[in-house]
Amino acid sequence: MSEVRTKAGLAQQAAPVLNKLTTEQKNQALLSMADALIQRSAEIIQANAEDLQRGKEQGTSPSLLDRLALDESRIQGIAEGLRQIVELPDPVGDTLDTMDRPNGLSITKIRVPIGVIGIVYEARPNVTVDAAGLCLKSGNAVVLRGGSSAISSNKKIVEVLHDAMAATAIPKDALQLIEDTDRASVDEMLKLNGLLDVIIPRGGSSLIQNVVMNATVPVIETGAGICHTYLDQSADPVMAEQISLNAKVQRPSVCNSMETLLVHADFAAQHLAGLLEKFREQQVEIRGDEATKGYASWALSASPEDYATEYNDYVLNVRIVNNLDEAIEHIADYGTKHSECIVSASSENASRFIQEVDAAAVYHNASTRFTDGFEFGFGAEIGISTQKLHARGPMGLPALTSTKYIVSGSGQIRQ
Template sequence: MSEVRNKAGLAKNVTTVLNKLNTTQKNEALLAMADALIQRSADIMVANEEDLKRGEEQGISASLLDRLALNASRIEAIAEGLRQIAKLPDPVGDTLETIERPNGLFIRKVRVPIGVIGIIYEARPNVTVDAAGLCLKSGNAVVLRGGSSALSSNRKIVEVLHEAMERTAMPKDALQLIEDPNRASVDEMLKLNGLLDVIIPRGGSSLIQNVVMNATVPVIETGAGICHTFIDESADPAMAENIAINAKVQRPSVCNAMETLLVHKDFAAAHLSALADSFRKAGVELRGDEETLRLSPWAKPAESSDYATEYNDYILNIKVVNNLSEAIKHIAAYGTKHSECIVTASQENAERFLQEVDAAAVYHNASTRFTDGFEFGFGAEIGISTQKLHARGPMGLPALTSTKYIVTGNGQIRH
């Protein structure tokens, strides 16, 4: 039996045990896992150094190495994510609806775990912990398949989490890590109907599209983040600069970072040159249309393919547009339905943007970097769904549950 099928089977076998755990037992396990991460942080960082060294040898970009890197403060933040999840309300068992039928049947619609969740992701070891915490708190077993570039880190993290789980009521088999680095292990996961109930991909567009196009197991699509900020003609220049710089520079390697800045022609005429200089000082390479190049000659010309690229790096497209309609049209053509922002003093333009732009999160006068489960108050997130069925946007605990109808009668039969 393959590693993938064996570990998915182990996870499946403990779902009945998970269903019996109460909230206190689940929280005790999460807190024990958080403590263990801190206590073993030195060991985790040693394993992470192996991944970083291998990544440098393989020529991985600086932005991807940043995603991969762990240090004491990042491990503390990851552990804090588990503590935050422990504090959150347990959705399992919540009654969503009650119905009393004329024949005396009493029907309750309640939240239940999905079952076994498969998660396929790239070089972000924090996802290993976030996914484990959210899945276990919501009563689900989880099968993780991280990127090969983070294998040493993920292996050590799961080892630490397993040791903590063994001291609690949480069965350690509820958390599985696929260690086979070959793509065949991904392909096998996509076909594990009957063992996996859903697959959630997290990563770049090629990974996500491979999963969406080839899986027979149901998929929750978490989209790539080609996010835009549109600076309208009435925008306050200082606010616009703060938001745009934050959206790109604060952490460019993540999916809610801005990839394209759209600027109204009137704002551009007065302020784009200074704004572009601020990006240059922040180390951002600019790629622009003709008007951008006229105002900032040091920028590089943008190709149409650039507007369809998720850089996850210190590279930004800039396009000058004539009006709000043109900005909305550009976003519809190139956006990935992730996060989009308008900076404007016009309430009318803001309302139109928020209504017409089709994305999981739309912003008025705030950075797209807030599209995040922790920032939304969900604790850590399992991903940001850009689809429209089951869940959309940052996915917290309730998004990892399904529903069940519990029907109580006193002898009713159907005629």
């Protein structure tokens, strides 16, 4: 039997054991795992050095190597992440609904673990610990399939976690790492209906698209964010500048950063020239429509393709619109339903924008950069769902649960 199938089967067998554990037992195990990561950080750093060495030989870019690199401080951060998961309320067993039926049946809807969760991800080895911690805390077994660039780090990390788990109530089999980093091992995971209950991809858009288009196991799609900020006619100019700059440059590489700025023509006439200068000072390349170029001769021309591109970089599309409808229409045409913002002093326009824009998170007078499990107060994040089923937007622990109806009777039969 293949590695993937064998390990998914072991995870499935471990899931019912995990399901029965108390919050205390799970927390105890997570704390042991956190301690072990710190105690054995030297081993982890040594394994990580192999990944870095291989990466250098393969010509990996310095920025990717930096994301891959682990040191004492980063490992402490990762362990601290596990301890934060311990602090979070355990969603398993929560009562979501109770219904007393006329026939005397008492129906209770409670949260239960999903079962076995597959995570397909890239580079950063912190995801290994983070995803394991979130899945285990929510009572799920987890099958991790990380990328080849971090495989030495991932193997060592899971070895350390497994050793720590041996003395805890969580069975080691509840945490599985697929060591085969061939593309075929992902393809096999995607079809493991009956063994995996869900697959969550974390990574770039090609990884996510491969999972979405080829999985027969249910998927929670995450990631792609072509986010817009619309500066309404009535926008406060200072707020408009602060929010749009923040949405673009505070961390351009992430999914909740802004890719396109939509500007009402009247606002543009008064403030756009100055605003574009601010972007220029921040080294942001501007791709604008013809009207925009009237306010910044140095701007490039934006093509329809540009409007459909998630740059994740210091590049910004700018388009001038004549009214709110044009802005909403542009977002419907080019958005990815992730995070969209209106800056406006008009509560009427804000309400229309909030109602009519279809996205996981719609903002009025705040930066789209806040779409994040920590910023939303969930205390954790397994990803940001960009699909409409199951979970939408930042996903905390409850997104890793399913439900069960418990029906208690006294002999009721159906007439």
